Amino acid sequence: MGFFDSLSPRAVATSALLLTSFAQDALARPNPDPKAPWVKNTGLGKKKMANHLKRAIMGDRRAIETPFCSETLATEIKAPKPNVWGPLVDVEVASVVEWLFAQADLNLTVTEEAGGWDNTIQLVEAMWPNKTDVLAFVDGDGPAPTKYAHVVLNNRATETPHYADIIVGPLPLDNATAKWEPLEYPYTKQNGGKVRNLDADSDRLYSEWLFKIGASVADITLDLWNGTAMGLENDTLSIWGIDPLWQDDGEIIRWDTFWNIPTGDFDDMTLFPLGLYFSSEVSGRDPSKWELRGWLYNSVFYATTEEFRAAYWSEDFVKNGPNVDGDWARTDKNGETPEMDKAQGPVIVAPAGARFAVDHKEKYVEWMDWSFYVGFNRDTGPGLFDIRYKGERLVYELSLQEALAHYAGNDPMNSGTAYLDSFYGFGPYTFELVKGYDCPAYATYMNTSFYVNEETRTHIDSLCLFEYVADYPMQRHTTSDYVSVTKNTYFVIRSIATIGNYDYQQSFSFFMDGSFAVEVRASGYIQSAYFAGNEDYGFKIHDNLSGSMHDHVLNFKADFDVLGTNNSIELMSMVPVSRSYPWSAGKVRNTMALERKFIETEDESRFNWGPNSATQVLIVNENERNKHGEMRGYRVLPYMGTAHLTVQNSTNLGVAAQWANHDVQITKYKDSEQKAYHAFNTQDVHDPPVNFDKYFDGESVRNEDIVLWLNLGMHHVPHTGDLPNTVQTTAHSGIQFMPSNYFNIDQSRRTVNQVRINYFNGSAEVEEFGQFKAGSSESTCSTCKLNYTPLEPEHQGYKGDVVIRKFPFDPNNPFYATSGI
Numbered sequence: 001m002g003f004f005d006s007l008s009p010r011a012v013a014t015s016a017l018l019l020t021s022f023a024q025d026a027l028a029r030p031n032p033d034p035k036a037p038w039v040k041n042t043g044l045g046k047k048k049m050a051n052h053l054k055r056a057i058m059g060d061r062r063a064i065e066t067p068f069c070s071e072t073l074a075t076e077i078k079a080p081k082p083n084v085w086g087p088l089v090d091v092e093v094a095s096v097v098e099w100l101f102a103q104a105d106l107n108l109t110v111t112e113e114a115g116g117w118d119n120t121i122q123l124v125e126a127m128w129p130n131k132t133d134v135l136a137f138v139d140g141d142g143p144a145p146t147k148y149a150h151v152v153l154n155n156r157a158t159e160t161p162h163y164a165d166i167i168v169g170p171l172p173l174d175n176a177t178a179k180w181e182p183l184e185y186p187y188t189k190q191n192g193g194k195v196r197n198l199d200a201d202s203d204r205l206y207s208e209w210l211f212k213i214g215a216s217v218a219d220i221t222l223d224l225w226n227g228t229a230m231g232l233e234n235d236t237l238s239i240w241g242i243d244p245l246w247q248d249d250g251e252i253i254r255w256d257t258f259w260n261i262p263t264g265d266f267d268d269m270t271l272f273p274l275g276l277y278f279s280s281e282v283s284g285r286d287p288s289k290w291e292l293r294g295w296l297y298n299s300v301f302y303a304t305t306e307e308f309r310a311a312y313w314s315e316d317f318v319k320n321g322p323n324v325d326g327d328w329a330r331t332d333k334n335g336e337t338p339e340m341d342k343a344q345g346p347v348i349v350a351p352a353g354a355r356f357a358v359d360h361k362e363k364y365v366e367w368m369d370w371s372f373y374v375g376f377n378r379d380t381g382p383g384l385f386d387i388r389y390k391g392e393r394l395v396y397e398l399s400l401q402e403a404l405a406h407y408a409g410n411d412p413m414n415s416g417t418a419y420l421d422s423f424y425g426f427g428p429y430t431f432e433l434v435k436g437y438d439c440p441a442y443a444t445y446m447n448t449s450f451y452v453n454e455e456t457r458t459h460i461d462s463l464c465l466f467e468y469v470a471d472y473p474m475q476r477h478t479t480s481d482y483v484s485v486t487k488n489t490y491f492v493i494r495s496i497a498t499i500g501n502y503d504y505q506q507s508f509s510f511f512m513d514g515s516f517a518v519e520v521r522a523s524g525y526i527q528s529a530y531f532a533g534n535e536d537y538g539f540k541i542h543d544n545l546s547g548s549m550h551d552h553v554l555n556f557k558a559d560f561d562v563l564g565t566n567n568s569i570e571l572m573s574m575v576p577v578s579r580s581y582p583w584s585a586g587k588v589r590n591t592m593a594l595e596r597k598f599i600e601t602e603d604e605s606r607f608n609w610g611p612n613s614a615t616q617v618l619i620v621n622e623n624e625r626n627k628h629g630e631m632r633g634y635r636v637l638p639y640m641g642t643a644h645l646t647v648q649n650s651t652n653l654g655v656a657a658q659w660a661n662h663d664v665q666i667t668k669y670k671d672s673e674q675k676a677y678h679a680f681n682t683q684d685v686h687d688p689p690v691n692f693d694k695y696f697d698g699e700s701v702r703n704e705d706i707v708l709w710l711n712l713g714m715h716h717v718p719h720t721g722d723l724p725n726t727v728q729t730t731a732h733s734g735i736q737f738m739p740s741n742y743f744n745i746d747q748s749r750r751t752v753n754q755v756r757i758n759y760f761n762g763s764a765e766v767e768e769f770g771q772f773k774a775g776s777s778e779s780t781c782s783t784c785k786l787n788y789t790p791l792e793p794e795h796q797g798y799k800g801d802v803v804i805r806k807f808p809f810d811p812n813n814p815f816y817a818t819s820g821i
Contacts, residue, residue, distance in 0.1 A: 074444040074465065075357040079364035081138055084145055085375035085385045086363055087449070088126045088171070095173045096124055096149045097454065103180065107157060111453040116156060116203050123152035123378055124451045127167055127183075130671040131396055131559070131705075138386055139393075147171040150183065154197065159285060161200035163680050165193035165689075186674045188694040195680045195689050198245055198252060201285055206231060208287040210239045210256060213278060216305055220312050221258065225274060225322050229258060236261050238269060242416035243423075244652065244682035245282070252283045253293070255412040257530075260324055268329040268525055268724060270501045271545065275320055275530035277412055296412065299533045320532050321544050328542065329724050348469065350442045352772070355467055356491060358444060365465060367491040369747075370510045374463070374493070375399070376448050379679045381426035382463060382495050384508055387516070393561050394634065394737075398518060400426065400506060401555040401709070402677035403499075404660050406647055407548055409529045409537045414548045417527070418652040419500075422679040426497040426504070428452070430462045432800065435793035438505075439464035439494055448495075458802040465493050474512060474748045486754035488512075501525040504554075505728065512748040519640060519712070519734030520554055523726050526718045539719050547718025553645050553660045555676050556735065558708040559669065562633055562742075563624040565705040569599040569666055570631070573615040602696040605666035609638055617664060618740050622703060630741040636664070636708065640734035643713030654685030658692040659709055667695045669705040676709055710735050 088096070100121060101108050109118040129145035136142025148169035155162050165183035182193040189195075214221070214229035214237070221228055227236035241256030260272035279293040294301055295308040298318055302308035311317055327334050356367035363374040372387040383399025403421040407414040428450050435441045443466035449458040470488035477484050494507045503524040509517045529548035531540050538546040560567055577593045580586060599605050609615070620633030645660040659665065659676040667673060678689035692709075712733035721727065739747070752771040757764050 074354040077357040077359050077364075077366065079359040079362035079373070082144065083362040083364060083373045083375070083385075084134055084137065085128050085373055085383070086126065087376070088124070088147075088149060092147075092149065092171050092173075093124055093451065093456075096151065096168050096171075097121065099173055099178060100151065100168065100180070106153065106180075108153070116201055119153060119155045119157050121151065121454070122154040122163065123150070125150055125378055127169075128375065128377070128674070130674075131669065132671055135565075151180070154200075156197065156200045161197040161285070162194045163197050163683070185672050187678060187689045188691045189687060189689045193689075195678070195683050197680075198247075198683050201287070204287055205282075206239075209280070209282070209290060213256075213280075213292060214239055214258075217309070220309065221276075224276070224319060225258075225260065227260070237274070241277075241413060242652075243419055244656075244685055246416060246652075247654070247685055250283075251281050254280050254282055255416050256280070257411075257413045260322060262329075263325040264330060266325075266330045266724075267501070268325065270525045270527045271329045271542075271723070272323040272325065273413070273528055273530045273545075274322055275411075275532055275544070279412065299410065320530075323528075323530070323543060323545050331724050348440060350440075350467065354442075354444055354465075356444075356465065358446075358465065360446065363446070365493065367467070367510060368512065369514075370491065370516075374446070376427060378425045378427040378450055379422040379677070381430050381497055381506065382448070382493070384493070389514055392563065396559040396561050398508065398558050399556065401557050401675060402657065402659065403504065403555075404553045404645065404653075404657055405502070405527075405550055406553070406645060406650065406652070406660075407527065407550040408647070409546070409548050410533045411529060414527075414529045414534075414537070414550075416652060418650060418657070420653075420657060420677070420682050421499045421504075422677050423682050424499050425450075425679065426499065428457075429499050430459055430495050430497045432460050432462055432798060433464050433494075433496060434795065434798065435461075436795075438496055439492075440466050440468065441793040442466065460799050460802060463493060463495050465491070467491050474751075475746070475754070481760065482756055482758045484754070484756045486748055486751065489751070489753060498524065501527055502726075512751050513739070514743060514747045515736060515738040517639070517734055517736045518556055519732060521728040522552060522714065522731040523728050525725060526716075526722050528718070538717055541718060541720045541723060547722060549715075549717045551643060551646050551713060551715055552731075552733075553643060553711050553713040554733070555659045556710050556712065557676065558636070558710055558735075558737070560619045560634065560706070560708065562619055563621040565669075566621065566623070566703045567619055567633075567706050568622050568702045568704075569605070569706065569708075570596060570618040570620050570633070571599065571615055572596050572618060573610060575614070598702055599666060600702050601698050601700055602667055603698050605701055606662045606664070606696065608644065608663040609642065613637075616740075619706075619708070620740070626741050626744060628741075632742045633740045634742060635738050635740040636710065637736050637738065638663075638734070639736050640732050641714065642711060642733050642735065643715050644711045646715065652685070654688070655691045655693060656681035656685040656688045660711065663711055665696075665709040666701050667707050667709070668699045668701050669707050673707075 100106060101110075107119050109120060111120045114120045127148040127150040129147075133145035137144050146169065148167045148171060151166050151168055153164040153166065155164055166180045167183045168178070168180045170177060184190055184193045187193070211229065211231035218228045218230060221237060225237065229235055229237035229239045238259045238261050239256050240259070241254055246253035255277055257277045258274040259269050260274060262268050262272070275297065277296040281291040281293055284290075292305065294303045295305065296302075297308070298320060300311070302311060356365065358365050365372055365374065369390045370388070373385045375383045375385055377383070380400040380402070383397060384395070385397050386393055387395040387398060403426075404418065405421070406418040409415050427448065430448050433439050433445065435443070443464040445461035446463040446465070447458050447460055448462045449456060467489055470490065472488060473485045474488035475484070475486040489512060491510045492507050494505065496503055496505045501524050502522055505521040505523070507519050509519070526547060527550075528541075529538060529546040531544050531546040534546040534548070538549050541547045573595045574592055575595050576590070578588050578590050579593070580588045617636045618633050619636065620631040622631055624632045626632055642663060644663050645657075648661075650657070657677075673695050675690060676692050681688035681690060712735060714731055714733055716726075716731065718726070752769045754769060756767040758767070
């Protein structure tokens with residue numbers, strides 16, 4: 001008997017529900033809550049978030065139809081192969097969930113019914129297959145790799161709560177072959193796929209600990225700030241603290257601080273620190289055994305609440321002022337409107353509609369000579385796979401691995417904070433994009449989905465794809481006889497994930513010359529510090545506010561396959577030299593020359609960008625030469641700024657983020673070294689599931705299948721221009737990949753979007769190379785009649801998340817909500 005024949009009626013209903021859902025992308029659970037206080041356990045944030053995003057407008061659009069042209073949608077095509085990095089299909093998800101609940105040894109409880117001492121399903125998504133199993137399929141006639149589900153269990157029915165990575169399969173499930181087993185091989189820690197859960201009692205943390213501490217000093221908080229943090233509806237203060245928790249000497253230490261709750265509707269709490277901190281030792285699962293370790297105020301430490309209270313009510317105690325809400329912290333228009341600003345600004349249009357093609361089901365994209373597949377997961381959001389140019393694969397995988405925000409300050413809150421954002425997940429917070437602002441209004445849009453609490457949640461229009469014309473040309477040259485210039489038209493796939501207070505925009509761009517790039521931009525509210533004594537760690541930016549210094553470091557995996565899997569890294573440096581030549585009459589000339597070397601092993605494969613940008617990093621195939629005898633390859637180069645972590649041997653992170661210490665790192669590809677991170681590395685920073693240092697064990701990286709791990713980032717010392725939000729004009733970082741002797745000539749010469757103007761004696765002849773010209777009968781290019789009425793998208797259509805309940809089965813009542821994720 002097959003597995004589906006034995007499904008219960010509830011499982012069949014679940015399968016049917018999934019088949020009717022909006023979900024077409026990765027399914028992922030977004031818990032734990034992100035660092036923003038308004039989505040923590042107080043419940044206040046969930047209400048605000050739902051009110052902010054929930055919409056009552058039905059419908060699902062993949063692209064907006066602009067007023068001037070109905071042919072904006074990308075051409076629908078069929079991918080050459082199924083997307084092996086794509087999501088589980090709906091029936092697969094339903095069958096995995098039902099099968100897991102049927103396994104008595106797992107002792108699982110439905111999330112809605114679960115308490116703090118129950119085991120639940122944390123994550124269900126596709127297990128991306130090993131590269132060694134994929135290549136024969138995508139490159140030839142080999143079989144598709146066997147499909148498995150990656151599942152994370154949150155096992156809390158024990159004194160030692162832990163997360164457990166398992167795989168379930170093969171899919172589709174069959175009673176004869178279905179099994180689960182620990183997922184261990186991709187991790188450096190071999191312990192059955194388990195990692196401890198320091199967040200297991202988050203449901204009791206506030207009610208049985210933090211709010212009780214807030215109540216114990218209510219007389220002080222009322223006197224200082226006229227507010228309380230006791231878990232009451234009329235509280236005007238919030239409490240939250242460091243991440244990760246300190247994990248030293250066998251103890252689990254947390255530092256928390258008080259914040260003013262915003263008085264308006266804006267998410268600006270991270271701008272209102274109040275400068276009072278307390279420490280707790282919270283080992284074990286019994287809050288009655290947790291211990292308050294002391295208080296810090298105005299750089300003075302008090303070992304007990306009684307000591308702090310006695311000092312506070314003494315005559316010479318210095319009381320500092322608060323940080324309070326106001327227009328300065330709110331993102332609405334504020335200030336005098338610049339002259340002429342109300343006039344309609346410039347817009348870019350696509351008069352012929354989308355000039356690219358998409359297989360929405362397989363998430364496959366073609367633009368000009370480029371093609372790639374899109375994958376999506378809970379931890380890091382979108383990634384690109386099998387990136388090809390003219391049918392030849394350049395990159396097997398290009399994807400975000402982790403995002404670190406490491407703070408510093410004179411207080412334990414900022415000194416103790418180093419967020420690793422995969423813990424919260426990029427996928428669940430890759431929200432709907434705002435048309436005409438995040439992306440051009442004419443863009444094509446895709447949805448992304450994730451699994452949470454036995455529900456399927458879909459972010460509508462959360463990936464956008466579009467062409468754009470740069471404000472500078474691809475090529476130009478002027479002589480006394482002619483001028484030649486080429487438009488720089490490029491293609492972008494973009495997403496934005498809002499993880500707590502920060503919004504991370506992630507863009508992959510492709511160009512006509514065969515180059516491509518990945519870049520990130522950041523906006524949102526800074527996490528600030530209280531200013532008292534913080535002069536060495538930031539500017540004073542408001543009344544009692546410091547712009548707390550921090551590093552953003554975002555790691556990307558670039559698995560290149562340049563004309564095959566056996567590649568090498570050549571470092572080519574421009575160096576000063578003093579040399580004499582046969583023609584220099586015996587004199588030594590001070591000049592420069594090239595020095596070349598290959599990276600031979602992983603022992604020498606971790607380094608930073610060279611001084612003066614004088615060293616080129618080249619990925620080459622030593623066995624493939626162009627017609628001039630040069631090795632064909634691609635160059636990796638930073639643009640828009642990059643950064644690695646300033647802190648050395650971080651006390652906060654232990655060995656949980658060893659990927660952050662260098663700009664460039666190269667390893668030999670292994671199926672067992674798929675990721676630089678693990679989403680729960682913060683739960684055991686000194687012995688994490690993935691210790692990136694262990695990837696570097698002296699293996700050869702010359703003429704091997706190699707992977708580059710590249711860091712983007714920003715050193716951020718917030719200033720007054722970061723109020724109310726950091727701006728993306730300066731908070732950005734990027735890496736480019738450009739052909740190096742890969743082609744025999746610049747590939748942008750193939751475009752018709754160029755012009756040569758021959759001029760002489762006041763007259764000109766123009767060569768347009770066959771590009772479309774309005775009214776031309778020779779053009780084969782379809783277009784729409786332009787309407788120059790200013791283009792404004794319909795923002796009332798912004799919906800928020802589509803949610804469909806599975807338990808109980810309710811397929812006819814999808815609803816919109818973003819609370820509870």
